[in-house]
Amino acid sequence: MSDLSRRKLIIRGVAATAGVAGLGVAARIAQKYGLVPPDHAGLYGPGETLTYASQRLLTRHSLAREFPQSKISHPPLANEIPPLKDEFKRLQAGGFADWRLSVDGIVERPTSFSLAQLKSYPSRSQITMLQCEEGWSYIAEWIGLPLSHVLDAVGVRPQARYVVYFSIDPDWWDSIDMADALHPQTFLTYGMNGDELPVGNGGPLRIRLPRQLGYKNVKFLTHLTVTDSLKAFGKGSASASAEGGSYAWYAGI
Amino acid sequence: MTSLESVRVAPGASAPSSASVATATTVTLRHSALVRVTHWITALCFLALLVSGIEILISHPRFYWGETGNVLTTPLFKLPVPSSRNLVPTGYGYVLPDQNGWSRYLHFQAAWTVVLTGLLYAISALFTGHLRKNLLPGLADLSWRSLSTTISNHLRFARPSEAEAWSYNVLQRLAYLFVIFVLFPLVIWTGLAMSPSFVSAVPATVTLLGGQQSARTIHFFVSVFLVLFLLVHVVMICLAGFRSRMRAMITGQVTGRAARHTERT
Numbered sequence: 001m002s003d004l005s006r007r008k009l010i011i012r013g014v015a016a017t018a019g020v021a022g023l024g025v026a027a028r029i030a031q032k033y034g035l036v037p038p039d040h041a042g043l044y045g046p047g048e049t050l051t052y053a054s055q056r057l058l059t060r061h062s063l064a065r066e067f068p069q070s071k072i073s074h075p076p077l078a079n080e081i082p083p084l085k086d087e088f089k090r091l092q093a094g095g096f097a098d099w100r101l102s103v104d105g106i107v108e109r110p111t112s113f114s115l116a117q118l119k120s121y122p123s124r125s126q127i128t129m130l131q132c133e134e135g136w137s138y139i140a141e142w143i144g145l146p147l148s149h150v151l152d153a154v155g156v157r158p159q160a161r162y163v164v165y166f167s168i169d170p171d172w173w174d175s176i177d178m179a180d181a182l183h184p185q186t187f188l189t190y191g192m193n194g195d196e197l198p199v200g201n202g203g204p205l206r207i208r209l210p211r212q213l214g215y216k217n218v219k220f221l222t223h224l225t226v227t228d229s230l231k232a233f234g235k236g237s238a239s240a241s242a243e244g245g246s247y248a249w250y251a252g253i
Numbered sequence: 254m255t256s257l258e259s260v261r262v263a264p265g266a267s268a269p270s271s272a273s274v275a276t277a278t279t280v281t282l283r284h285s286a287l288v289r290v291t292h293w294i295t296a297l298c299f300l301a302l303l304v305s306g307i308e309i310l311i312s313h314p315r316f317y318w319g320e321t322g323n324v325l326t327t328p329l330f331k332l333p334v335p336s337s338r339n340l341v342p343t344g345y346g347y348v349l350p351d352q353n354g355w356s357r358y359l360h361f362q363a364a365w366t367v368v369l370t371g372l373l374y375a376i377s378a379l380f381t382g383h384l385r386k387n388l389l390p391g392l393a394d395l396s397w398r399s400l401s402t403t404i405s406n407h408l409r410f411a412r413p414s415e416a417e418a419w420s421y422n423v424l425q426r427l428a429y430l431f432v433i434f435v436l437f438p439l440v441i442w443t444g445l446a447m448s449p450s451f452v453s454a455v456p457a458t459v460t461l462l463g464g465q466q467s468a469r470t471i472h473f474f475v476s477v478f479l480v481l482f483l484l485v486h487v488v489m490i491c492l493a494g495f496r497s498r499m500r501a502m503i504t505g506q507v508t509g510r511a512a513r514h515t516e517r518t
Contacts, residue, residue, distance in 0.1 A: 044355075047362025055450045062454040067320070077323040080340055129321065131449050133353060134338055135313035135469060136323035211450045246354035252450025253361060 034161065034177060038230045038238035039249045052250045059252065060179050064210035067127045072193060073138035078200025081219065088168050088220065096204040101150075101188070105164075105226035108155030115204055119190060121145045126185055128210035130217065133251065140201075142208050143191030148182045151226070159228045162238075165207055166223040174218050174239040175230055175249070176209065185210050188221065213251040282505035283419065288383065289502055291374040298367035299483065301359055306476060308356035311349060312337045316473060320464035329470060364444065371437060387421060388430055394423040413493045418507050425489075432482050436475055443472035 030036050035053035039045065084092075091099050096115055104110040123143055131137040147163070163181040166173040180186055187208040190197050197203035202219030209216050230238040238249050284292070314332040315322070322328065324340055335345040337352065378384040393399060403423050413422070421429065445451045446459040446468035462468045490498045501507050 044358035044362050047365045048358065050365050051361055055448075059450045059454040062450075064449060064453045065456055065459075071320060073321050073323070073326070075325060077325050129449070129465065131447075131465065132313075133309075133357065134340075135309070136315075136340075137321045137465060138323055139321055211453050213449065246358070248354075248358055248361075253448035 034179070037248075037250050038175075044248075048248055048250065051253055055250070055252045056177075056179065059211065062211075064126075064128050064185050067129070067139050069127065069141075071139050072127060072141060076140045076193065076198075076201060077136065077138045078198060079132065079214070081200065082169060082172070084199075085169060091168075092199065099204050099222075101205060101221060101224065103150060103154045103224045103226070105224075106157040106160055106228060107151075107226050108157065109153075111154050113150070115190060118145060118150070118188060118205070121149055123191070124187065125191075126187065126208075126210065128185065128208075130210075130214055132214040133247070141193045142187055142189045142210075143194075143197075144187040144189035144208065146184055147186045147188055147207070148184070150188060150224070151181065154226075156226050160226045161228045162226075162230055164225045164227060164230070164233055164238075165218055165221055166225075167218050168220045168222045172218060172220075172240050173234075174216055175233065176212075176216070180209060180212070183209075183211070211252055215247060216251045283501040283507045284505050285381070285383070286505065287374070287377055287381075289505055291370050292502060294370045295367055295374075298363040298370070299479070301363035302367070303476070303480065305356040305360040305363070308337075308352045309360060310473070311335070312351065312353055313341055314343070315341065316470045317466035318463070318470060319466055322466040364441075368441060371433075375433070388426055388433075390423045390426040394426075399423065410492060417493070418497065418501070428482065428485075432479070436479055436482070440472060440475040440479065443468045443475060447472065 027036075030049070030053055033056075035049075035056050037048055037052040040049045099115045100112045101115075101118065102110070102112040123145060125141050125143045127139060127141045129137050129139045151163070160178060162175050162177055164173065164175040176186075185208075189202070189206045189208040190204055192198065192201055192203075197206060202217070205221040206219045207217055207221055227233075234240060239247070310332075311334060314334050314336055315324070315328040316330055316332075317326065318329050324342065331343075334343070335347060335349050336343045337349040339348050378388065394403075400423060407424060442458065443462065445455075446462055447465060452459045452465070459465050459468055462471060497507065
């Protein structure tokens with residue numbers, strides 16, 4: 001073996017070792033700063049992690065675009081919803097007076113809120129776009145209260161990393177990181193375009209994440225759990241849609 | 254790599270050579286290793302982006318202009334294809350299966366790969382002289398006389414000259430420059446403009462295009478242009494000699510008629 005190729009071999013060996021060590025360090029740093037999504041493993045893990053990490057670094061505090069009243073889509077599109085359960089129909093018949101949102105997990109004061117209680121907090125509104133991963137979109141005025149308000153009320157413990165949220169349909173749930181949970185535009189929505197939130201659009205209560213695609217905006221919310229790990233939820237996939245159709249957990253793109 | 258154009262190859266080290274090549278021979282490479290590797294990664298990614306892009310597209314094969322669009326609004330145009338969603342009235346009596354889960358994962362993974370590969374290619378093209386020597390057309394080639402000769406040769410499907418086995422002709426150069434510096438940046442930009450999170454940080458990405466649905470429509474048309482480029486590219490390779498051009502892009506070496514031509518000169 002000539003000198004040249006031996007030198008090349010050594011340089012390549014050092015470069016490879018440095019590369020592996022660099023990746024290891026990068027992974028530790030990424031883990032520490034919450035840049036690794038729960039679906040980071042598997043074939044599409046690298047792409048998903050790059051997307052989530054870069055968008056977290058770039059968009060942690062950015063606000064979704066808000067529009068003037070004149071841009072509101074009339075009529076707002078109500079996407080197809082799964083058949084409503086008897087339980088839902090019973091609550092609907094009672095004008096949703098008995099609808100509850102329970103909040104538990106690693107919080108100081110686990111609480112069950114009625115709709116009236118949620119509506120008693122100062123309400124906010126945002127005119128933002130709902131964008132479906134399929135390609136269609138509409139703009140509406142969404143009325144509700146920031147999720148952070150409810151999280152403050154129950155007292156989230158400092159080790160909290162995710163909020164898991166459940167619809168009345170047990171097969172329909174999802175989760176977000178604390179950056180999204182505490183984001184000022186993340187709403188618990190009960191009204192739309194100056195009126196009640198229609199059932200077709202997720203009434204009586206829907207989570208609204210204008211910086212993520214429609215499928216993260218789960219309808220008919222009944223339950224929130226604050227957690228430090230998503231391992232116990234949905235075999236690690238961290239969302240119901242990820243189990244059903246293996247949709248990406250992070251839907252900022 | 255010290256030199257883009259040539260490497261020294263020891264006898265018997267590479268492809269079987271004839272007995273006449275007894276001593277070390279300088280084999281001139283048509284394409285550098287970096288160009289070949291980035292070319293095939295790009296080709297693979299483009300295929301993945303195309304297949305996954307079509308899968309995503311059929312979940313809503315309607316296009317709009319402006320900020321919003323859905324089945325309740327008038328489309329700019331509709332594609333006459335069936336859809337993978339019940340929501341879309343297509344006129345077909347059936348709904349295709351939903352493949353968006355893996356399609357979206359694959360689309361973004363391939364996008365990341367091709368963007369990083371493209372950056373590597375573009376940066377090295379600047380520094381190695383590949384851009385100046387192989388891509389930018391010479392001023393003389395841009396004269397109307399020279400251009401019209403090249404165009405008429407192409408229209409008559411004339412066999413490429415032997416020199417063209419070694420260098421891109423002016424139409425090739427213009428086409429490659431257009432794809433690399435116009436279509437690729439545009440397809441990346443319009444792709445990012447569809448990301449609700451990205452545009453929250455950089456709103457101009459979407460407002461400059463006139464809205465999120467406009468971005469989606471432009472993304473579609475740029476993809477169509479890229480597919481057209483691919484088709485012409487493959488047809489041209491077949492006309493110029495599929496085996497020799499493929500060998501040049503895989504091994505880097507030019508053999509046969511064109512190689513003998515350069516040995517003589």
